[in-house]
Amino acid sequence: MSIQGITEQDIANYLANTPGFFERHAELLAAIQLTSPHGQRAVSLQERQMEMLREKHKGLELRIIEMIRHGTENVSIADKLHRWTRAIMLTHNPGDLPDVLVAELKHQFMIPQAAIRIWGAAEVFNVLPFAKSVSEDARSFAASLTQPYCGVNSGFEAAQWLADVATVMSLALIPLRVRQDDPAFGMLVLASPDPTRYSADMGTEFLSRIGDIASAGLSRLLPVA
Structure with a gap:
């Protein structure tokens, strides 16, 4: 005007x-x-x-509430991770580690199904369930992963390691390796009937930490160099 x-x-x-x-x-x-x-x-x-000031203050209050909620959630996740790590460290018999690791992971983080396979373990553990035969394709796939895979279950061999594969809609596949540049010596699979729980666009930083801790604990199963 x-x-x-x-x-x-x-x-x-x-x-x-x-x-x-x-x-x-x-x-x-x-x-x-x-x-x-x-x-x-x-x-x-x-x-x-x-x-306008009341609206601004209301917006700030909502942001503070959201920050508090996220802070509370982060503390809860840290506590669960602490309890899971402690259970691994308190397992004295190396042969029990995979079962304890999976059971505690499911319990602490409410994961419907989980399983593990290790193909680089010492011969003394070959008779245990976690050392069952794994195809060369599955080993190559694990070796190719630089970070955990998250997405729909599209017929991965690792899904067959689970007790009820028919209900699996989404999964996370976590390679196990002692050091970043080492070949994978196993793989951890987490699964859910919820197709959105492990989506292709989700962040994998926390799952990578799960893999690091699992790999460190399970390194006790590997042959002594």
Whole structure:
């Protein structure tokens, strides 16, 4: 809008650069009427400013509540990870480690199904369930993973390691290796009937930490170099 060559932007610039204007014309503040966003009634400039401040404060309160919620969730996850790690460290018999690791992982994080296979273990463990035969394709797939795989169950061999493969809709496949550049010596599979629990677009940082801790604990099963 323009009045005799003066635009709204000109007026806005003048007011912004003339802070004493409303001090000299204080009666204008009481005279200015605005439409309330909470109805069609007219409110004064001061009332509108108060409404804006209340809305801003409400937004800040919601952000603080969200931050507290995330903080509480993070503490809960850290506690579960601590209990799971402690259970692994307290397992004295190396042959019991895979079963303890999987059972505690399912319990602490409410994972419906999980399983593990290790193909690099010492010969003394070959008769145990976790050392059952694994195809060369599955080993190559695990070796190719630089981070955990998350997504739908599209017929992975690892899904067959689970007790009820028919109900698996999504899964996470976590390679096990002592060091980042080492070949995988096993793989951990987590599964759920919920197709969205392990989605292709989810972050894998936490699952990578699970893999690191599992690999460190299970390294006791490997042959002594």
